[in-house]
Amino acid sequence: MIEITDLHKKLGGHPVLAGVNLRVAEGETLAIMGPSGTGKSVLLKHIVGLMDPDRGDVIVDGISVPSADREGIGEVRSRIAYVFQNSALFDSLTVRGNLFMGLPPGACDGRVPECTAMARTALEQVNLSDDVLELLPAELSGGMQRRVAIARAIIGKRRYILYDEPTTGLDPINATRINELIARVSREVEATSIIVTHDIESAFFLADRVVLLSGGLVQAEGTPDELRETDHPAVREFLDAAPVAGVA
Ligand SMILES: Nc1ncnc2c1ncn2[C@@H]1O[C@H](COP(=O)(O)OP(=O)(O)OP(=O)(O)O)[C@@H](O)[C@H]1O
Ligand SMILES: [Mg+2]
Structure with a gap:
Protein backbone atom coordinates (compact mmCIF):
# COMPACT_ATOMS: atom_id res chain seq x y z
CA MET A 1 0.00 0.00 0.00
CA ILE A 2 1.09 3.57 -0.67
CA GLU A 3 0.01 6.14 1.91
CA ILE A 4 0.62 9.84 1.39
CA THR A 5 -0.13 12.08 4.35
CA ASP A 6 -0.18 15.86 4.59
CA LEU A 7 2.45 16.23 1.86
CA HIS A 8 3.82 19.75 1.43
CA LYS A 9 6.36 20.91 -1.12
CA LYS A 10 7.37 24.40 -2.18
CA LEU A 11 9.29 24.84 -5.43
CA GLY A 12 10.71 28.10 -6.72
CA GLY A 13 9.11 29.82 -3.72
CA HIS A 14 5.61 28.59 -4.63
CA PRO A 15 3.62 25.95 -2.74
CA VAL A 16 3.13 23.12 -5.23
CA LEU A 17 1.81 20.48 -2.84
CA ALA A 18 -0.08 21.98 0.09
CA GLY A 19 -1.24 19.04 2.21
CA VAL A 20 -1.91 16.11 -0.12
CA ASN A 21 -3.50 13.03 1.43
CA LEU A 22 -3.87 9.89 -0.66
CA ARG A 23 -3.98 6.14 -0.18
CA VAL A 24 -3.44 3.61 -2.95
CA ALA A 25 -4.65 0.15 -2.10
CA GLU A 26 -3.14 -3.13 -3.29
CA GLY A 27 -4.25 -4.07 -6.80
CA GLU A 28 -5.96 -0.77 -7.44
CA THR A 29 -5.62 1.38 -10.57
CA LEU A 30 -5.70 5.02 -9.53
CA ALA A 31 -5.74 7.94 -11.97
CA ILE A 32 -4.48 11.34 -10.88
CA MET A 33 -5.89 14.11 -13.04
CA GLY A 34 -5.28 17.80 -12.84
CA PRO A 35 -4.33 20.86 -14.84
CA SER A 36 -0.83 21.33 -16.20
CA GLY A 37 1.68 22.51 -13.60
CA THR A 38 -0.42 21.40 -10.66
CA GLY A 39 2.18 19.07 -9.18
CA LYS A 40 1.24 15.65 -10.56
CA SER A 41 4.78 14.76 -11.62
CA VAL A 42 6.14 16.29 -8.40
CA LEU A 43 3.82 13.99 -6.42
CA LEU A 44 5.07 10.88 -8.27
CA LYS A 45 8.68 11.91 -7.66
CA HIS A 46 7.99 11.99 -3.91
CA ILE A 47 6.73 8.39 -4.04
CA VAL A 48 10.09 7.09 -5.33
CA GLY A 49 12.22 9.49 -3.29
CA LEU A 50 13.39 11.62 -6.22
CA MET A 51 12.10 14.62 -4.26
CA ASP A 52 11.91 15.20 -0.52
CA PRO A 53 8.86 16.87 1.01
CA ASP A 54 9.04 19.97 3.20
CA ARG A 55 6.50 18.30 5.47
CA GLY A 56 4.40 15.13 5.51
CA ASP A 57 5.11 11.52 4.70
CA VAL A 58 4.98 8.92 1.93
CA ILE A 59 4.86 5.34 3.15
CA VAL A 60 5.37 2.48 0.70
CA ASP A 61 4.66 -0.95 2.17
CA GLY A 62 5.52 0.35 5.64
CA ILE A 63 8.71 2.20 4.59
CA SER A 64 8.71 5.97 5.10
CA VAL A 65 10.35 7.24 1.89
CA PRO A 66 11.47 10.70 3.16
CA SER A 67 13.22 9.21 6.19
CA ALA A 68 14.53 6.03 4.52
CA ASP A 69 18.28 5.44 4.28
CA ARG A 70 19.92 4.42 1.01
CA GLU A 71 19.01 0.77 1.58
CA GLY A 72 15.38 1.69 2.31
CA ILE A 73 15.15 3.80 -0.85
CA GLY A 74 16.66 0.88 -2.80
CA GLU A 75 13.97 -1.41 -1.40
CA VAL A 76 11.20 1.05 -2.30
CA ARG A 77 12.55 1.50 -5.84
CA SER A 78 12.82 -2.26 -6.32
CA ARG A 79 9.06 -2.41 -5.85
CA ILE A 80 8.16 0.46 -8.15
CA ALA A 81 8.46 0.85 -11.91
CA TYR A 82 8.24 4.41 -13.20
CA VAL A 83 7.21 5.25 -16.76
CA PHE A 84 8.51 8.81 -17.01
CA GLN A 85 6.73 11.61 -18.82
CA ASN A 86 7.92 11.43 -22.50
CA SER A 87 9.10 7.79 -22.13
CA ALA A 88 12.69 8.79 -21.17
CA LEU A 89 14.46 5.86 -22.81
CA PHE A 90 18.27 5.80 -22.74
CA ASP A 91 19.21 7.20 -26.17
CA SER A 92 22.51 5.38 -26.41
CA LEU A 93 21.15 1.96 -25.45
CA THR A 94 19.31 -0.42 -27.77
CA VAL A 95 15.80 -1.57 -26.92
CA ARG A 96 17.38 -4.67 -25.37
CA LEU A 103 15.58 -5.63 -14.20
CA PRO A 104 17.31 -5.49 -10.81
CA PRO A 105 20.95 -4.30 -10.92
CA GLY A 106 23.27 -7.11 -11.94
CA ALA A 107 20.38 -9.41 -12.89
CA CYS A 108 21.74 -9.91 -16.41
CA ASP A 109 25.42 -10.42 -15.50
CA GLY A 110 26.31 -13.72 -17.15
CA ARG A 111 22.66 -14.41 -17.91
CA VAL A 112 22.09 -12.50 -21.12
CA PRO A 113 20.15 -15.31 -22.88
CA GLU A 114 17.69 -15.60 -19.97
CA CYS A 115 17.33 -11.81 -19.82
CA THR A 116 16.83 -11.62 -23.59
CA ALA A 117 14.04 -14.19 -23.25
CA MET A 118 12.43 -11.98 -20.60
CA ALA A 119 12.85 -8.96 -22.91
CA ARG A 120 11.08 -10.87 -25.71
CA THR A 121 8.18 -11.73 -23.40
CA ALA A 122 7.87 -8.10 -22.27
CA LEU A 123 7.87 -6.93 -25.90
CA GLU A 124 5.17 -9.49 -26.72
CA GLN A 125 3.06 -8.11 -23.86
CA VAL A 126 3.19 -4.65 -25.43
CA ASN A 127 2.54 -6.00 -28.94
CA LEU A 128 6.01 -5.30 -30.31
CA SER A 129 7.96 -7.82 -32.33
CA ASP A 130 11.42 -8.83 -31.17
CA ASP A 131 12.77 -7.33 -34.42
CA VAL A 132 13.14 -4.09 -32.42
CA LEU A 133 15.54 -5.59 -29.84
CA GLU A 134 18.68 -4.25 -31.48
CA LEU A 135 17.25 -0.88 -32.54
CA LEU A 136 18.01 2.44 -30.85
CA PRO A 137 15.14 4.58 -29.48
CA ALA A 138 15.71 7.16 -32.27
CA GLU A 139 14.83 4.45 -34.80
CA LEU A 140 11.36 3.95 -33.26
CA SER A 141 8.17 5.99 -33.61
CA GLY A 142 6.87 7.89 -30.56
CA GLY A 143 4.15 5.28 -30.00
CA MET A 144 6.71 2.45 -30.15
CA GLN A 145 8.96 4.28 -27.67
CA ARG A 146 6.04 4.46 -25.22
CA ARG A 147 5.51 0.72 -25.65
CA VAL A 148 9.17 0.04 -24.94
CA ALA A 149 8.95 2.28 -21.85
CA ILE A 150 5.96 0.24 -20.65
CA ALA A 151 7.76 -3.04 -21.45
CA ARG A 152 10.70 -1.79 -19.36
CA ALA A 153 8.26 -1.09 -16.52
CA ILE A 154 6.68 -4.55 -16.57
CA ILE A 155 9.74 -6.72 -17.25
CA GLY A 156 10.85 -6.63 -13.60
CA LYS A 157 7.37 -7.68 -12.36
CA ARG A 158 7.30 -4.94 -9.76
CA ARG A 159 4.43 -4.45 -7.40
CA TYR A 160 3.67 -0.85 -8.38
CA ILE A 161 3.74 0.88 -11.75
CA LEU A 162 3.66 4.68 -11.96
CA TYR A 163 2.77 6.09 -15.37
CA ASP A 164 3.35 9.81 -15.94
CA GLU A 165 1.25 11.02 -18.89
CA PRO A 166 1.52 7.81 -20.91
CA THR A 167 -0.63 9.06 -23.81
CA THR A 168 0.25 12.76 -24.00
CA GLY A 169 1.53 13.80 -27.41
CA LEU A 170 0.34 10.65 -29.17
CA ASP A 171 -2.22 10.66 -31.96
CA PRO A 172 -5.67 9.33 -30.95
CA ILE A 173 -5.09 5.87 -32.44
CA ASN A 174 -1.80 5.35 -30.63
CA ALA A 175 -3.24 6.88 -27.45
CA THR A 176 -6.11 4.37 -27.52
CA ARG A 177 -3.65 1.53 -28.12
CA ILE A 178 -1.55 2.58 -25.13
CA ASN A 179 -4.65 2.86 -22.94
CA GLU A 180 -5.78 -0.62 -23.95
CA LEU A 181 -2.29 -1.89 -23.30
CA ILE A 182 -2.16 -0.35 -19.80
CA ALA A 183 -5.59 -1.82 -19.02
CA ARG A 184 -4.44 -5.28 -20.14
CA VAL A 185 -1.13 -4.99 -18.27
CA SER A 186 -3.02 -4.00 -15.08
CA ARG A 187 -5.11 -7.17 -15.40
CA GLU A 188 -2.33 -9.55 -16.40
CA VAL A 189 0.55 -8.34 -14.23
CA GLU A 190 -1.71 -7.69 -11.23
CA ALA A 191 0.31 -4.61 -10.38
CA THR A 192 -1.01 -1.64 -8.45
CA SER A 193 -0.96 1.27 -10.90
CA ILE A 194 -0.99 5.04 -10.61
CA ILE A 195 -1.63 6.84 -13.86
CA VAL A 196 -1.07 10.58 -14.04
CA THR A 197 -2.92 12.16 -16.91
CA HIS A 198 -4.86 15.21 -17.92
CA ASP A 199 -6.69 13.09 -20.45
CA ILE A 200 -10.12 12.62 -18.86
CA GLU A 201 -11.09 9.88 -21.28
CA SER A 202 -7.97 7.84 -20.37
CA ALA A 203 -8.52 8.36 -16.65
CA PHE A 204 -12.13 7.23 -16.77
CA PHE A 205 -11.35 4.27 -19.02
CA LEU A 206 -8.45 2.95 -16.96
CA ALA A 207 -9.04 3.75 -13.34
CA ASP A 208 -10.93 2.11 -10.49
CA ARG A 209 -10.66 5.44 -8.69
CA VAL A 210 -9.88 8.93 -9.93
CA VAL A 211 -8.37 11.80 -7.97
CA LEU A 212 -8.43 15.44 -9.00
CA LEU A 213 -5.33 17.34 -7.88
CA SER A 214 -5.55 21.09 -8.11
CA GLY A 215 -4.31 24.05 -6.10
CA GLY A 216 -1.88 21.76 -4.26
CA LEU A 217 -4.64 19.60 -2.81
CA VAL A 218 -6.76 16.56 -3.62
CA GLN A 219 -9.97 18.38 -4.48
CA ALA A 220 -12.09 15.31 -5.10
CA GLU A 221 -11.87 11.56 -5.46
CA GLY A 222 -14.22 8.81 -6.47
CA THR A 223 -14.98 6.15 -9.04
CA PRO A 224 -15.29 7.37 -12.64
CA ASP A 225 -19.09 7.16 -12.33
CA GLU A 226 -19.10 9.17 -9.11
CA LEU A 227 -16.95 11.90 -10.64
CA ARG A 228 -19.01 12.05 -13.84
CA GLU A 229 -22.11 12.74 -11.78
CA THR A 230 -20.69 15.01 -9.11
CA ASP A 231 -21.54 18.68 -8.91
CA HIS A 232 -18.29 19.42 -7.04
CA PRO A 233 -17.26 22.79 -8.52
CA ALA A 234 -13.55 21.96 -9.07
CA VAL A 235 -14.42 18.67 -10.79
CA ARG A 236 -17.09 20.27 -12.96
CA GLU A 237 -14.73 23.05 -13.94
CA PHE A 238 -12.06 20.52 -14.93
CA LEU A 239 -14.43 18.14 -16.75
CA ASP A 240 -16.46 20.84 -18.48
CA ALA A 241 -13.32 22.54 -19.78
CA ALA A 242 -12.59 19.48 -21.90
CA PRO A 243 -15.89 17.70 -22.46
CA VAL A 244 -15.75 14.24 -23.98
CA ALA A 245 -18.53 11.87 -24.94
CA GLY A 246 -20.47 10.69 -21.93
CA VAL A 247 -18.70 12.97 -19.48
CA ALA A 248 -20.26 16.40 -19.83
N1 LIG B 1 12.78 20.77 -9.94
C1 LIG B 1 11.96 21.82 -9.91
N2 LIG B 1 12.38 23.05 -9.54
C2 LIG B 1 11.55 24.10 -9.49
N3 LIG B 1 10.25 24.04 -9.81
C3 LIG B 1 9.76 22.87 -10.19
C4 LIG B 1 10.58 21.68 -10.27
N4 LIG B 1 9.82 20.63 -10.68
C5 LIG B 1 8.58 21.15 -10.85
N5 LIG B 1 8.54 22.46 -10.56
C6 LIG B 1 7.35 23.32 -10.61
O1 LIG B 1 6.34 22.70 -9.86
C7 LIG B 1 5.08 22.86 -10.49
C8 LIG B 1 4.45 21.52 -10.70
O2 LIG B 1 5.20 20.79 -11.68
P1 LIG B 1 4.78 19.36 -12.20
O3 LIG B 1 5.81 18.98 -13.21
O4 LIG B 1 4.56 18.44 -11.07
O5 LIG B 1 3.38 19.67 -12.91
P2 LIG B 1 2.40 18.62 -13.60
O6 LIG B 1 1.11 18.66 -12.86
O7 LIG B 1 3.08 17.31 -13.73
O8 LIG B 1 2.20 19.32 -15.03
P3 LIG B 1 2.07 18.66 -16.50
O9 LIG B 1 0.66 18.19 -16.60
O10 LIG B 1 2.34 19.80 -17.41
O11 LIG B 1 3.09 17.57 -16.62
C9 LIG B 1 5.34 23.64 -11.76
O12 LIG B 1 5.05 25.00 -11.49
C10 LIG B 1 6.80 23.45 -12.02
O13 LIG B 1 7.35 24.55 -12.67
MG1 LIG C 1 3.85 16.25 -15.29
Missing part, protein backbone atom coordinates in the same frame (compact mmCIF):
# COMPACT_ATOMS: atom_id res chain seq x y z
CA GLY A 97 19.68 -2.49 -23.22
CA ASN A 98 16.75 -0.33 -22.16
CA LEU A 99 14.67 -3.36 -21.21
CA PHE A 100 17.54 -4.81 -19.17
CA MET A 101 17.54 -1.55 -17.16
CA GLY A 102 14.08 -2.58 -15.91
Whole structure:
Protein backbone atom coordinates (compact mmCIF):
# COMPACT_ATOMS: atom_id res chain seq x y z
CA MET A 1 0.00 0.00 0.00
CA ILE A 2 1.09 3.57 -0.67
CA GLU A 3 0.01 6.14 1.91
CA ILE A 4 0.62 9.84 1.39
CA THR A 5 -0.13 12.08 4.35
CA ASP A 6 -0.18 15.86 4.59
CA LEU A 7 2.45 16.23 1.86
CA HIS A 8 3.82 19.75 1.43
CA LYS A 9 6.36 20.91 -1.12
CA LYS A 10 7.37 24.40 -2.18
CA LEU A 11 9.29 24.84 -5.43
CA GLY A 12 10.71 28.10 -6.72
CA GLY A 13 9.11 29.82 -3.72
CA HIS A 14 5.61 28.59 -4.63
CA PRO A 15 3.62 25.95 -2.74
CA VAL A 16 3.13 23.12 -5.23
CA LEU A 17 1.81 20.48 -2.84
CA ALA A 18 -0.08 21.98 0.09
CA GLY A 19 -1.24 19.04 2.21
CA VAL A 20 -1.91 16.11 -0.12
CA ASN A 21 -3.50 13.03 1.43
CA LEU A 22 -3.87 9.89 -0.66
CA ARG A 23 -3.98 6.14 -0.18
CA VAL A 24 -3.44 3.61 -2.95
CA ALA A 25 -4.65 0.15 -2.10
CA GLU A 26 -3.14 -3.13 -3.29
CA GLY A 27 -4.25 -4.07 -6.80
CA GLU A 28 -5.96 -0.77 -7.44
CA THR A 29 -5.62 1.38 -10.57
CA LEU A 30 -5.70 5.02 -9.53
CA ALA A 31 -5.74 7.94 -11.97
CA ILE A 32 -4.48 11.34 -10.88
CA MET A 33 -5.89 14.11 -13.04
CA GLY A 34 -5.28 17.80 -12.84
CA PRO A 35 -4.33 20.86 -14.84
CA SER A 36 -0.83 21.33 -16.20
CA GLY A 37 1.68 22.51 -13.60
CA THR A 38 -0.42 21.40 -10.66
CA GLY A 39 2.18 19.07 -9.18
CA LYS A 40 1.24 15.65 -10.56
CA SER A 41 4.78 14.76 -11.62
CA VAL A 42 6.14 16.29 -8.40
CA LEU A 43 3.82 13.99 -6.42
CA LEU A 44 5.07 10.88 -8.27
CA LYS A 45 8.68 11.91 -7.66
CA HIS A 46 7.99 11.99 -3.91
CA ILE A 47 6.73 8.39 -4.04
CA VAL A 48 10.09 7.09 -5.33
CA GLY A 49 12.22 9.49 -3.29
CA LEU A 50 13.39 11.62 -6.22
CA MET A 51 12.10 14.62 -4.26
CA ASP A 52 11.91 15.20 -0.52
CA PRO A 53 8.86 16.87 1.01
CA ASP A 54 9.04 19.97 3.20
CA ARG A 55 6.50 18.30 5.47
CA GLY A 56 4.40 15.13 5.51
CA ASP A 57 5.11 11.52 4.70
CA VAL A 58 4.98 8.92 1.93
CA ILE A 59 4.86 5.34 3.15
CA VAL A 60 5.37 2.48 0.70
CA ASP A 61 4.66 -0.95 2.17
CA GLY A 62 5.52 0.35 5.64
CA ILE A 63 8.71 2.20 4.59
CA SER A 64 8.71 5.97 5.10
CA VAL A 65 10.35 7.24 1.89
CA PRO A 66 11.47 10.70 3.16
CA SER A 67 13.22 9.21 6.19
CA ALA A 68 14.53 6.03 4.52
CA ASP A 69 18.28 5.44 4.28
CA ARG A 70 19.92 4.42 1.01
CA GLU A 71 19.01 0.77 1.58
CA GLY A 72 15.38 1.69 2.31
CA ILE A 73 15.15 3.80 -0.85
CA GLY A 74 16.66 0.88 -2.80
CA GLU A 75 13.97 -1.41 -1.40
CA VAL A 76 11.20 1.05 -2.30
CA ARG A 77 12.55 1.50 -5.84
CA SER A 78 12.82 -2.26 -6.32
CA ARG A 79 9.06 -2.41 -5.85
CA ILE A 80 8.16 0.46 -8.15
CA ALA A 81 8.46 0.85 -11.91
CA TYR A 82 8.24 4.41 -13.20
CA VAL A 83 7.21 5.25 -16.76
CA PHE A 84 8.51 8.81 -17.01
CA GLN A 85 6.73 11.61 -18.82
CA ASN A 86 7.92 11.43 -22.50
CA SER A 87 9.10 7.79 -22.13
CA ALA A 88 12.69 8.79 -21.17
CA LEU A 89 14.46 5.86 -22.81
CA PHE A 90 18.27 5.80 -22.74
CA ASP A 91 19.21 7.20 -26.17
CA SER A 92 22.51 5.38 -26.41
CA LEU A 93 21.15 1.96 -25.45
CA THR A 94 19.31 -0.42 -27.77
CA VAL A 95 15.80 -1.57 -26.92
CA ARG A 96 17.38 -4.67 -25.37
CA GLY A 97 19.68 -2.49 -23.22
CA ASN A 98 16.75 -0.33 -22.16
CA LEU A 99 14.67 -3.36 -21.21
CA PHE A 100 17.54 -4.81 -19.17
CA MET A 101 17.54 -1.55 -17.16
CA GLY A 102 14.08 -2.58 -15.91
CA LEU A 103 15.58 -5.63 -14.20
CA PRO A 104 17.31 -5.49 -10.81
CA PRO A 105 20.95 -4.30 -10.92
CA GLY A 106 23.27 -7.11 -11.94
CA ALA A 107 20.38 -9.41 -12.89
CA CYS A 108 21.74 -9.91 -16.41
CA ASP A 109 25.42 -10.42 -15.50
CA GLY A 110 26.31 -13.72 -17.15
CA ARG A 111 22.66 -14.41 -17.91
CA VAL A 112 22.09 -12.50 -21.12
CA PRO A 113 20.15 -15.31 -22.88
CA GLU A 114 17.69 -15.60 -19.97
CA CYS A 115 17.33 -11.81 -19.82
CA THR A 116 16.83 -11.62 -23.59
CA ALA A 117 14.04 -14.19 -23.25
CA MET A 118 12.43 -11.98 -20.60
CA ALA A 119 12.85 -8.96 -22.91
CA ARG A 120 11.08 -10.87 -25.71
CA THR A 121 8.18 -11.73 -23.40
CA ALA A 122 7.87 -8.10 -22.27
CA LEU A 123 7.87 -6.93 -25.90
CA GLU A 124 5.17 -9.49 -26.72
CA GLN A 125 3.06 -8.11 -23.86
CA VAL A 126 3.19 -4.65 -25.43
CA ASN A 127 2.54 -6.00 -28.94
CA LEU A 128 6.01 -5.30 -30.31
CA SER A 129 7.96 -7.82 -32.33
CA ASP A 130 11.42 -8.83 -31.17
CA ASP A 131 12.77 -7.33 -34.42
CA VAL A 132 13.14 -4.09 -32.42
CA LEU A 133 15.54 -5.59 -29.84
CA GLU A 134 18.68 -4.25 -31.48
CA LEU A 135 17.25 -0.88 -32.54
CA LEU A 136 18.01 2.44 -30.85
CA PRO A 137 15.14 4.58 -29.48
CA ALA A 138 15.71 7.16 -32.27
CA GLU A 139 14.83 4.45 -34.80
CA LEU A 140 11.36 3.95 -33.26
CA SER A 141 8.17 5.99 -33.61
CA GLY A 142 6.87 7.89 -30.56
CA GLY A 143 4.15 5.28 -30.00
CA MET A 144 6.71 2.45 -30.15
CA GLN A 145 8.96 4.28 -27.67
CA ARG A 146 6.04 4.46 -25.22
CA ARG A 147 5.51 0.72 -25.65
CA VAL A 148 9.17 0.04 -24.94
CA ALA A 149 8.95 2.28 -21.85
CA ILE A 150 5.96 0.24 -20.65
CA ALA A 151 7.76 -3.04 -21.45
CA ARG A 152 10.70 -1.79 -19.36
CA ALA A 153 8.26 -1.09 -16.52
CA ILE A 154 6.68 -4.55 -16.57
CA ILE A 155 9.74 -6.72 -17.25
CA GLY A 156 10.85 -6.63 -13.60
CA LYS A 157 7.37 -7.68 -12.36
CA ARG A 158 7.30 -4.94 -9.76
CA ARG A 159 4.43 -4.45 -7.40
CA TYR A 160 3.67 -0.85 -8.38
CA ILE A 161 3.74 0.88 -11.75
CA LEU A 162 3.66 4.68 -11.96
CA TYR A 163 2.77 6.09 -15.37
CA ASP A 164 3.35 9.81 -15.94
CA GLU A 165 1.25 11.02 -18.89
CA PRO A 166 1.52 7.81 -20.91
CA THR A 167 -0.63 9.06 -23.81
CA THR A 168 0.25 12.76 -24.00
CA GLY A 169 1.53 13.80 -27.41
CA LEU A 170 0.34 10.65 -29.17
CA ASP A 171 -2.22 10.66 -31.96
CA PRO A 172 -5.67 9.33 -30.95
CA ILE A 173 -5.09 5.87 -32.44
CA ASN A 174 -1.80 5.35 -30.63
CA ALA A 175 -3.24 6.88 -27.45
CA THR A 176 -6.11 4.37 -27.52
CA ARG A 177 -3.65 1.53 -28.12
CA ILE A 178 -1.55 2.58 -25.13
CA ASN A 179 -4.65 2.86 -22.94
CA GLU A 180 -5.78 -0.62 -23.95
CA LEU A 181 -2.29 -1.89 -23.30
CA ILE A 182 -2.16 -0.35 -19.80
CA ALA A 183 -5.59 -1.82 -19.02
CA ARG A 184 -4.44 -5.28 -20.14
CA VAL A 185 -1.13 -4.99 -18.27
CA SER A 186 -3.02 -4.00 -15.08
CA ARG A 187 -5.11 -7.17 -15.40
CA GLU A 188 -2.33 -9.55 -16.40
CA VAL A 189 0.55 -8.34 -14.23
CA GLU A 190 -1.71 -7.69 -11.23
CA ALA A 191 0.31 -4.61 -10.38
CA THR A 192 -1.01 -1.64 -8.45
CA SER A 193 -0.96 1.27 -10.90
CA ILE A 194 -0.99 5.04 -10.61
CA ILE A 195 -1.63 6.84 -13.86
CA VAL A 196 -1.07 10.58 -14.04
CA THR A 197 -2.92 12.16 -16.91
CA HIS A 198 -4.86 15.21 -17.92
CA ASP A 199 -6.69 13.09 -20.45
CA ILE A 200 -10.12 12.62 -18.86
CA GLU A 201 -11.09 9.88 -21.28
CA SER A 202 -7.97 7.84 -20.37
CA ALA A 203 -8.52 8.36 -16.65
CA PHE A 204 -12.13 7.23 -16.77
CA PHE A 205 -11.35 4.27 -19.02
CA LEU A 206 -8.45 2.95 -16.96
CA ALA A 207 -9.04 3.75 -13.34
CA ASP A 208 -10.93 2.11 -10.49
CA ARG A 209 -10.66 5.44 -8.69
CA VAL A 210 -9.88 8.93 -9.93
CA VAL A 211 -8.37 11.80 -7.97
CA LEU A 212 -8.43 15.44 -9.00
CA LEU A 213 -5.33 17.34 -7.88
CA SER A 214 -5.55 21.09 -8.11
CA GLY A 215 -4.31 24.05 -6.10
CA GLY A 216 -1.88 21.76 -4.26
CA LEU A 217 -4.64 19.60 -2.81
CA VAL A 218 -6.76 16.56 -3.62
CA GLN A 219 -9.97 18.38 -4.48
CA ALA A 220 -12.09 15.31 -5.10
CA GLU A 221 -11.87 11.56 -5.46
CA GLY A 222 -14.22 8.81 -6.47
CA THR A 223 -14.98 6.15 -9.04
CA PRO A 224 -15.29 7.37 -12.64
CA ASP A 225 -19.09 7.16 -12.33
CA GLU A 226 -19.10 9.17 -9.11
CA LEU A 227 -16.95 11.90 -10.64
CA ARG A 228 -19.01 12.05 -13.84
CA GLU A 229 -22.11 12.74 -11.78
CA THR A 230 -20.69 15.01 -9.11
CA ASP A 231 -21.54 18.68 -8.91
CA HIS A 232 -18.29 19.42 -7.04
CA PRO A 233 -17.26 22.79 -8.52
CA ALA A 234 -13.55 21.96 -9.07
CA VAL A 235 -14.42 18.67 -10.79
CA ARG A 236 -17.09 20.27 -12.96
CA GLU A 237 -14.73 23.05 -13.94
CA PHE A 238 -12.06 20.52 -14.93
CA LEU A 239 -14.43 18.14 -16.75
CA ASP A 240 -16.46 20.84 -18.48
CA ALA A 241 -13.32 22.54 -19.78
CA ALA A 242 -12.59 19.48 -21.90
CA PRO A 243 -15.89 17.70 -22.46
CA VAL A 244 -15.75 14.24 -23.98
CA ALA A 245 -18.53 11.87 -24.94
CA GLY A 246 -20.47 10.69 -21.93
CA VAL A 247 -18.70 12.97 -19.48
CA ALA A 248 -20.26 16.40 -19.83
N1 LIG B 1 12.78 20.77 -9.94
C1 LIG B 1 11.96 21.82 -9.91
N2 LIG B 1 12.38 23.05 -9.54
C2 LIG B 1 11.55 24.10 -9.49
N3 LIG B 1 10.25 24.04 -9.81
C3 LIG B 1 9.76 22.87 -10.19
C4 LIG B 1 10.58 21.68 -10.27
N4 LIG B 1 9.82 20.63 -10.68
C5 LIG B 1 8.58 21.15 -10.85
N5 LIG B 1 8.54 22.46 -10.56
C6 LIG B 1 7.35 23.32 -10.61
O1 LIG B 1 6.34 22.70 -9.86
C7 LIG B 1 5.08 22.86 -10.49
C8 LIG B 1 4.45 21.52 -10.70
O2 LIG B 1 5.20 20.79 -11.68
P1 LIG B 1 4.78 19.36 -12.20
O3 LIG B 1 5.81 18.98 -13.21
O4 LIG B 1 4.56 18.44 -11.07
O5 LIG B 1 3.38 19.67 -12.91
P2 LIG B 1 2.40 18.62 -13.60
O6 LIG B 1 1.11 18.66 -12.86
O7 LIG B 1 3.08 17.31 -13.73
O8 LIG B 1 2.20 19.32 -15.03
P3 LIG B 1 2.07 18.66 -16.50
O9 LIG B 1 0.66 18.19 -16.60
O10 LIG B 1 2.34 19.80 -17.41
O11 LIG B 1 3.09 17.57 -16.62
C9 LIG B 1 5.34 23.64 -11.76
O12 LIG B 1 5.05 25.00 -11.49
C10 LIG B 1 6.80 23.45 -12.02
O13 LIG B 1 7.35 24.55 -12.67
MG1 LIG C 1 3.85 16.25 -15.29
